Amino acid sequence: xTSPDKAKKYSLVLDIGTSGIKAFVFDEHLNVVSRxxxxxxxxxxxIDWTEQKPEDLLQISAELLKEAVAKSGIPEESFIGLGIxxxxxxxxxxDRDSGKPVYPAIVWEDVRTKEYCQTLHxxxxxxxxxxxxxxxxxxxxAPKIRWILDNVKEARELxxxxxxxxxxxxxxxxxxxxxxxxxxxxxxxxxxxxxxNIKETKWDKELLDVFQxxxxxxxxxxxxxxxxxxxxxxIVGFSxxxxxxxxxxxxxxxxxxxxxxxxxxxxxxxxxxxxxxGSDFLLSDKFFTMLIPSxxxxxxxxxxxxxxxxxxxxxxxxxxxxxxxxxKELAKQVNEYIQYLPHVPKEITIDGGGTRDGLAASILADIxxxxxxxxxxxxxxxxxxxxxxxxxxxx
Numbered sequence: 001x002t003s004p005d006k007a008k009k010y011s012l013v014l015d016i017g018t019s020g021i022k023a024f025v026f027d028e029h030l031n032v033v034s035r036x037x038x039x040x041x042x043x044x045x046x047i048d049w050t051e052q053k054p055e056d057l058l059q060i061s062a063e064l065l066k067e068a069v070a071k072s073g074i075p076e077e078s079f080i081g082l083g084i085x086x087x088x089x090x091x092x093x094x095d096r097d098s099g100k101p102v103y104p105a106i107v108w109e110d111v112r113t114k115e116y117c118q119t120l121h122x123x124x125x126x127x128x129x130x131x132x133x134x135x136x137x138x139x140x141x142a143p144k145i146r147w148i149l150d151n152v153k154e155a156r157e158l159x160x161x162x163x164x165x166x167x168x169x170x171x172x173x174x175x176x177x178x179x180x181x182x183x184x185x186x187x188x189x190x191x192x193x194x195x196x197n198i199k200e201t202k203w204d205k206e207l208l209d210v211f212q213x214x215x216x217x218x219x220x221x222x223x224x225x226x227x228x229x230x231x232x233x234x235i236v237g238f239s240x241x242x243x244x245x246x247x248x249x250x251x252x253x254x255x256x257x258x259x260x261x262x263x264x265x266x267x268x269x270x271x272x273x274x275x276x277x278g279s280d281f282l283l284s285d286k287f288f289t290m291l292i293p294s295x296x297x298x299x300x301x302x303x304x305x306x307x308x309x310x311x312x313x314x315x316x317x318x319x320x321x322x323x324x325x326x327x328k329e330l331a332k333q334v335n336e337y338i339q340y341l342p343h344v345p346k347e348i349t350i351d352g353g354g355t356r357d358g359l360a361a362s363i364l365a366d367i368x369x370x371x372x373x374x375x376x377x378x379x380x381x382x383x384x385x386x387x388x389x390x391x392x393x394x395x
Contacts (some may be wrong), residue, residue, distance in 0.1 A: 012240060080393040153301075167219055254293055254384040275301060309354065
């Protein structure tokens with residue numbers, strides 16, 4: 001980490017992952033000045049269920065932002081803004097008046113709605129795919145919202161009173177951390193709900209009708225590089241403008257590059273393979289098509305997901321042969337997806353907690369026969385949104 005030069009301008013970043021939350025201070029050259037981290041618990045009352053406490057997301061995020069600022073030694077006048085990046089799809093519904101959640105956060109990994117999704121897919125799979133670039137899958141937010149509406153009495157009562165609101169993790173943080181209780185999200189997070197048309201970049205009535213979800217519970221969706229509001233001064237001791245919000249995988253892809261064909265692999269809680277398409281919307285059987293940050297017309301990327309890689313890596317730590325076998329298995333799966341990408345990668349940028357020791361890079365290079373570039377820090381998600389904060393402040 002670099003020593004602070006108080007004449008520079010600094011970015012504060014909050015990175016809310018699935019297994020942990022981090023806060024960073026970056027300098028103007030995107031070097032890390034300070035970093036704070038804390039693990040985040042998940043719990044499961046039933047097979048296929050994964051939940052988190054929305055209150056934990058708030059408490060830990062506030063603690064870490066304060067810690068990162070304190071560690072940095074940077075005065076408030078030297079900060080240019082806050083950026084937020086987060087686990088996507090995770091679903092929270094709360095009471096507009098009290099601010100209290102009606103149910104725990106249903107995490108993206110949760111698959112309790114798989115039968116419901118299979119039923120809907122028969123009639124609406126093509127429609128949803130063409131509008132969202134995604135498939136009707138428990139992974140995404142809309143089935144989770146529908147489950148809460150069907151199974152939580154308080155949610156239905158609040159809906160009838162006009163007090164129920166929905167948000168992904170970014171929206172929940174913005175509601176609680178911004179001055180004025182603003183109900184907002186960014187377009188990259190909105191695009192992972194199955195309710196957002198990524199060609200027109202707006203909530204879509206046909207999609208809402210498929211899942212029978214009322215539009216009035218949804219947040220306003222803004223481009224990732226926007227002014228979302230001002231941070232409450234009691235969070236870190238002073239107010240800051242929030243000027244970048246982005247889903248985690250789109251953020252780390254932004255850090256890797258924005259040119260068509262830029263290819264990135266993240267080894268985290270899940271392993272993700274992404275490639276920038278540019279302004280051309282393309283559907284591929286092997287991938288989801290996702291919206292990526294853009295200041296004008298929509299831009300897209302392909303994304304594939306390999307589940308539970310983080311657990312496999314964690315379970316193999318301290319056992320070199322076992323760890324090498326895990327990375328080889330993941331690299332082979334990654335390589336299969338790379339064969340189907342529309343652009344042959346010139347190189348692959350890798351990031352995520354699973355890239356710390358260099359083993360992932362060497363094994364992936366051996367199997368793909370492609371140049372592998374390790375991101376400047378393994379926290380590529382945080383780096384990406386720090387770049388957005390810096391870029392937005394200059395504009």
